[in-house]
Amino acid sequence: MVNTDDAHSEDDAGQGTDGDRRTQLVDAAVDHVAAHGIADLSLRRLGAAIGVSHRMLIHYFGSKEQLLIEIVRTSERRQRDLLSRLRLEPGLSPADVARRLWQQLTDPRLAGQERLFFEVCGQALRGGGAGGDGGKGRWVGGGGGCVGG
8 A cells, every 4th residue: 555644745845746646646546446446435435545635635636536537547557558568578479469468367466457447337337426427438438448438
């Protein structure tokens, strides 16, 4: 878990930029929701779990929906980064690439990310989330998600 103690929020000179802090928070949030899901997620519980106040989450992300969007984007980026490593190994036959892909997709360390993907798809299809389209266009439509936006 990332140490995201917001005790220094007034004096962040030692911690880096707001962007660095935001990245730390979203990374910690992704790890948390991958392990615990998003169905009953509240900013207070998430903040307590990652060591920051819910007010700081609002400060950095603006709303719960925007934080969820960033969680999905970060999770997708992690998945793409992992899968892109297959292309970095020259000389692999198509069968070897398929085997490596299967090994990566069935790696138990990715189980939380995969559950998160399907939970977000389910929420979007049910119209969960804020916004006129239930967040569907923003949650899963743009970045190669489960439903076209």
